[in-house]
Amino acid sequence: MTTRPQTPLLDTVDTPADLRKLKPEQLRQLADELRTEMIDAVGSTGGHLGSGLGVVELTTAIHYVFNTPEDRLIWDVGHQAYPHKILTGRRDRIRTLRQAGGLSGFTKRSESEYDPFGAAHSSTSISAGLGFAVANKLNKKPGKAIAVIGDGAMSAGMAYEAMNNAEQAGNRLIVILNDNDMSIAPPVGGLSAYLARMVSSSEYLGLRSLASKVANKIGRRVYNSLHKAEEYTRGMVTGGTLFEELGFYYVGPIDGHNLDHLIPVLENVRDSDQGPVLVHVVTTKGKGYAPAEDSADKYHGVPKFDVVTGEKAKSKAGPPAYQNVFGETLAKLAETDDRICAITAAMPSGTGVDKFAKAHPDRAFDVGIAEQHGVTFAAGLAAQGMRPFAAIYSTFLQRAYDQVVHDVAIQNLPVRFAIDRAGLVGADGATHAGSFDVTYLASLPNFVVMAAADEAELVHMTYTAAEYDEGPIAFRYPRGNGVGVDLPEIPQKLEIGKGRIVRGDESGGKVAILSLGARLEEARKAADQLEAKGLATTVADMRFAKPLDEEMIRKLAATHDVLVTVEEASIGGLGAHVLTMASDEGLTDGGLKIRTMRLPDMFQDHDDPAKQYDEAGLNAPQIVDRVLSALRHNSAGVEEARA
Secondary structure (H helix, E strand, O other), X not given: OOOOOOOOOHHHOOOHHHHOOOOHHHHHHHHHHHHHHHHHHHHHHOEEOHHHHOOHHHHHHHHHHOOOOOOEEEEOOOOOOHHHHHHHHHHHHHHHOOOOOXXXXXXXXXXXXXXXXXXXXXXOHHHHHHHHHHHHHHOOOOOOEEEEEEOOHHHOHHHHHHHHOHHHXXXXXXEEEEEOOOOOOOOOOHHHHHHHHHHHOHHHHHHHHHHHHXXXXXXXXXXXXXXXXXXXXXXXXXXXXXXXXXXXXEEEEEEXXXXXXXXXXXXXXXXXXXXXXXXXXXXXXXXXXXXXXXXXOOOOEEOOEOOOOOOEOOOXXXXXXXXXXXXXXXXXXXXXOOOEEEEEOOOHHHHOHHHHHHHOHHHEEEOOOOHHHHHHHHHHHHHOOOEEEEEEEHHHXXXXXXXXXXXXXXXXXXOEEEEEOOEOOHHHHHHHOEOOHHHHHHOOOOOEEEEOOOHHHHHHHHHHHHHOOOOOEEEEOOOOEOOOOOOOOOOOOOOOOOOEEEXXXXXXXXXXEEEEOOOHHHHHHHHHHHHHOOOOEEEEEOOEEEOOOHHHHHHHHHHOOEEEEEEOOOOOOHHHHHHHHHHHHOOOOOOOEEEEEOOOOOOOOOXXXXXXXXHHOOOHHHHHHHHHHHHHOOHHHHHHHHO
16 A cells, blocks of 8 residues: 655745644644755755754744744844744745845844844844843733744853843743753753653643742742742753743753654743743754764855755865964964964854864863953953964954953053954855954054955964064954965064055056055956056055054155055045045145045945955956046046046
């Protein structure tokens, strides 16, 4: 007798309202189809895979039990939200993930009413959820706020700051701790599932409430004693005492892939009249896809891959990635300098610190998602005579700005900041773009700020930072591979505040292009095009946004008609500092035209990096147009511009 094939269920579900029409016994099939759909979609687009696979059942259960979008579901970070997007009306666009004009790789308010809060940086969900819950409480609305946060994100202090204030939300806030590294949970199974259902049940909670009222009538001392006894008894059996101390009613741990366990517990929590509740679920990253489960990184972030074999699309061989150049250079320098340390905030491979850690494990520190602590920890190391390198993405260093100012800059401590992912970053979009670090660092007294034009310059700047003990120093470099220059065998110690002429000379010309960072290749291309038009062009690699090479700027200003600054950073960076100097010294009084080119005053959507820079106006054709436009306003350059 042949088995009749199952009718696909995912095709019947466009929104969670459709999902809630299914019978509980149908949810297993739906989850399996959801997992298959996600694997196929990410195989064709690339993106975050392992984290989404780990929450397929949890996503299904949450939308089945809660009345989303009236109940607000907030995903911490958001890279695990692909299954959520499929179930919330975006399945027809899921193969546009991280593509130009397509779905974001994270949650995004403008994309769907089911994304009530945008995310891409971690550890924000409980604070945001508390805001939604308290707003509902103040407005006497019944809606819940459900914050799903991973155990990694729980390493950040912000999560605990939010939990410490969560009592204000009453029973409107539910936190789901997704423990996918087994870093918190004791073993889970039938007993723990039974206990979770029991302690979240209306019968248990009703009895607990009655006992509390009776004890409170007898006396406050008896009430407090019984409350603590009950709390610690449950803590010994189920875990979660820490969360109880923070004011949460703890339920768990439970198997996050067993829908028969998840559904009744979430229903009990939904209907509970307790205060804020924390549900502890244990999941497996990469669940249900063997290549991901067997991979060391569980296919956290992947390029396009073959769904059948799991084989990832291989990128073309090319120059080394910037982060690897940094990590290997720092590891080599540390061979002869035992004061060098490396600090990363949960991004060892992304920053290249993993290479340093392999060579010098005792001097490498992964502080978790705790950039604030990482920066002040580095300041303490520096104050004790060490040479710490804080290797942090530009977008994540923003989270520690107060520590950069107060604990490093004011005290003039020689912390070295290796700022990865400077500039635009392609598919990760606005939330991960390194747009602002030049502005927010170069405005600080005592700081030295450098930007590497290529991988060889990165080697020199890493060495320069290691040897610089006068105060804080930062150097920025982009995402991806270098430009293909030869790496120096012996690094050069750069003179602080001195740039270099890479084309032409200071003696004279029509146009001077002052480039900071990795736009140097585009500046060179622009110079070629300008030279073809008969416009003698000098190109300078400024190397330093602070201190400026004022001597070189004065010479170029005196010997050229147009001076253009180019940088992959926001307003307030190199261009602003050059304009300030020019204003203070009257450099434009003789008719010099100064133009600044920088990232636009907007958050750019995800796209191919080259297209992003084209939109930003920082590629060679736009540099040429900017120069010609300046010359048209300069009577001395009219004929050249017409040529």
